[in-house]
Amino acid sequence: MTANSENTGKKVFIKTWGCQMNVYDSTRMQDALEQDGYSATSVIEDADLVLLNTCHIRERAAEKVYSHLGRIRKLKEDRAGTDRPMTVGVTGCVAQAEGREIIARERSVDLVVGPQTYHQLPEILARSKTDGPQVATEYAVEDKFEHMPAAQKKQVQARGVTAFLTVQEGCDKFCTFCVVPYTRGMEVSRPRQQILDEARSLVDAGVREITLLGQNVNAWHGETPSGAAMGLGHLLHELAAVQGIERLRYVTSHPCDMSDDLIEAHRDLDVLMPYLHLPVQAGSDKILKAMNRKHTAAEYLDIIARVREVRPDIAISGDMIVGFPGETDEDFEATMEIVGRTNYAQCYSFKYSKRPGTPGAEMDGQVDEAVKTERLAQLQALLGEQQEAFNRSRIGKTMSVLLEKPGKHADQLIGRSPWLQSVIVPSSIGRIGDIVDVTITDAAPNSLTGESARQAA
Ligand code: SAH
Ligand code: SF4
Ligand code: F3S
Numbered sequence: 491m492t493a494n495s496e497n498t499g500k501k502v503f504i505k506t507w508g509c510q511m512n513v514y515d516s517t518r519m520q521d522a523l524e525q526d527g528y529s530a531t532s533v534i535e536d537a538d539l540v541l542l543n544t545c546h547i548r549e550r551a552a553e554k555v556y557s558h559l560g561r562i563r564k565l566k567e568d569r570a571g572t573d574r575p576m577t578v579g580v581t582g583c584v585a586q587a588e589g590r591e592i593i594a595r596e597r598s599v600d601l602v603v604g605p606q607t608y609h610q611l612p613e614i615l616a617r618s619k620t621d622g623p624q625v626a627t628e629y630a631v632e633d634k635f636e637h638m639p640a641a642q643k644k645q646v647q648a649r650g651v652t653a654f655l656t657v658q659e660g661c662d663k664f665c666t667f668c669v670v671p672y673t674r675g676m677e678v679s680r681p682r683q684q685i686l687d688e689a690r691s692l693v694d695a696g697v698r699e700i701t702l703l704g705q706n707v708n709a710w711h712g713e714t715p716s717g718a719a720m721g722l723g724h725l726l727h728e729l730a731a732v733q734g735i736e737r738l739r740y741v742t743s744h745p746c747d748m749s750d751d752l753i754e755a756h757r758d759l760d761v762l763m764p765y766l767h768l769p770v771q772a773g774s775d776k777i778l779k780a781m782n783r784k785h786t787a788a789e790y791l792d793i794i795a796r797v798r799e800v801r802p803d804i805a806i807s808g809d810m811i812v813g814f815p816g817e818t819d820e821d822f823e824a825t826m827e828i829v830g831r832t833n834y835a836q837c838y839s840f841k842y843s844k845r846p847g848t849p850g851a852e853m854d855g856q857v858d859e860a861v862k863t864e865r866l867a868q869l870q871a872l873l874g875e876q877q878e879a880f881n882r883s884r885i886g887k888t889m890s891v892l893l894e895k896p897g898k899h900a901d902q903l904i905g906r907s908p909w910l911q912s913v914i915v916p917s918s919i920g921r922i923g924d925i926v927d928v929t930i931t932d933a934a935p936n937s938l939t940g941e942s943a944r945q946a947a
Contacts, residue, residue, distance in 0.1 A: 508545025
C-alpha cells in the first residue's frame with residue numbers, strides 16, 4: 491500500500507448505467523480513486539464524491555441523468571458549508587455527448603469526464619476544488635489503459651470470482667442507429683502484453699472466469715512478441731494457457747469480424763465457454779443495408795451454422811432492433827424469420843430510438859411508436875419461448891457450474907452454467923469460487939435449479 495492510499499475517510503459512490511464496458515470503467519475509476527484515499531460506499535448520503543457513469547445508447551438516458559442530478563442537488567445543498575461538502579461528477583457516454591451542456595443545465599455538477607480521460611480523474615477532481623467546474627471530454631493522446639491502476643489483488647478479491655477485462659474500445663462501424671462511435675471514439679485495441687498481465691493479476695486475486703470486453707471485441711488485433719499480426723482467436727489461445735484461468739468469455743462481437751481463427755477457438759479451447767453474443771439487429775437485407783451493418787441475413791446465418799458445426803452445443807445470443815426507419819410489416823417478418831432460424835438461447839430486443847447526430851435520426855419513414863410497441867411484443871414473445879425452451883432443454887443434464895455468490899436464501903448459492911444461465915444450488919454443494927458438477931432439476935425463464943451431481947447419481 492502506498493502512502494497516499496491510506497484511508498482518509500473520504501468516500502465515493504458510483505452509479506453505473508449501460509454496458510459492461512461502463513461496469514469495467516466504474517471499477518477502474520474506483521481503483522484510481524482508492525489510490526487517492528477514497529473508499530467505496532453504496533450509500534449516496536455517505537459519499538464525499540458522487541459519480542454517475544452514464545449511458546447514451548437509447549432515448550431518455552440523458553433525461554434520467556438530469557432527474558437524478560436534481561435529487562443529488564438537494565443532498566449537496568444540505569452539505570454545503572459543512573466540513574464534508576459533496577462533489578458531483580458525470581462520466582460515461584452522456585458526459586462525452588453532452589459535455590459542457592451538463593454544467594450549464596445543472597449547477598450541482600463539478601466535473602464532466604468522458605470515457606477517454608478517466609486516467610486523469612484524480613487531477614480533474616483536484617482542479618475542480620480549486621478552479622471550479624471541470625469538463626474533460628477531449629480524446630486523450632496517451633493510452634488511458636496505460637495510466638489506469640492495474641487491477642489490484644486486494645480489490646479484485648473483494649469483487650468476486652468472475653471479472654471483466656477490456657481488450658478493445660471504441661467503434662468505427664458507424665451503424666446508422668448508434669451513438670457509440672461518437673461517444674467512445676475510434677476502435678483501439680489494447681496491447682497483448684497488458685492484457686496478459688492484467689489477466690494474471692486477476693487470477694492471482696482469485697478470479698476464475700474472465701470476460702473479455704470490447705464494443706467490437708472480435709475486431710481486437712495485436713502483435714506477437716516477434717511482431718506477427720494476431721487476432722482474438724490467437725489471444726484466447728494465449729489466455730487459455732494462463733495457469734488458473736478456468737473459463738473465458740468475450741462480448742460483444744460483430745458478424746463482419748467473426749474470423750475463422752475465432753470460430754476454431756470454439757472448437758479447440760475447452761476453457762472458452764460455449765456462448766456467443768452475436769447481434770444481427772434485423773432480418774431484412776434492406777434494413778440491414780440502411781443500418782450500415784455491412785452483411786446480409788444469409789451471411790449471418792452462415793456464420794451461426796459454421797460456429798454450430800465446430801461447437802454444436804453453443805448458445806447463441808443477440809440484439810434486435812424493431813422499428814428502424816423504413817421497416818415495413820414484411821421487413822419485420824424477416825426479423826421474426828431470422829430469429830426463428832437462429833434459435834436464440836437469449837436475446838435483447840429494443841424499439842428503435844432516434845439518437846441525435848446519427849444518420850438514422852434524419853431518415854424518412856420513421857415508424858410509429860404504436861407499431862414499434864406491437865412489433866416488440868411479438869418479437870419478445872418468440873424470444874421468450876426460445877429462451878425458455880433452451881433452459882428447459884438442460885433439465886436432467888449434468889454440467890459444470892462456477893459458484894459466484896450467495897443466493898436469496900441462506901441455504902442457497904448462485905452459479906453460472908457454461909451457457910451463462912444462473913443456476914441456483916444448495917449451499918452445501920461447495921464454496922464460492924468452486925466449479926462443481928451440477929445436475930439440473932428444474933428450469934424457469936431466467937434461471938435453472940440444480941443439485942450436486944454426486945447426490946443425483
Ligand atoms: N457493439 C455492439 C453493441 C452496441 S450497443 C454491437 O455492435 O453489437 C448494444 C445494443 O443496443 C445494440 O446491439 C443495439 O441492438 C442496441 N441499440 C443501439 N443503438 C440503438 C438505438 N438507437 N435504438 C435502439 N437500440 C439501439
Ligand atoms: Fe454501434 Fe454498430 Fe459499433 Fe455496435 S458495431 S457499437 S451497433 S456502431
Ligand atoms: Fe451505453 Fe456507452 Fe455502453 S452509450 S451501451 S455506456 S458504450
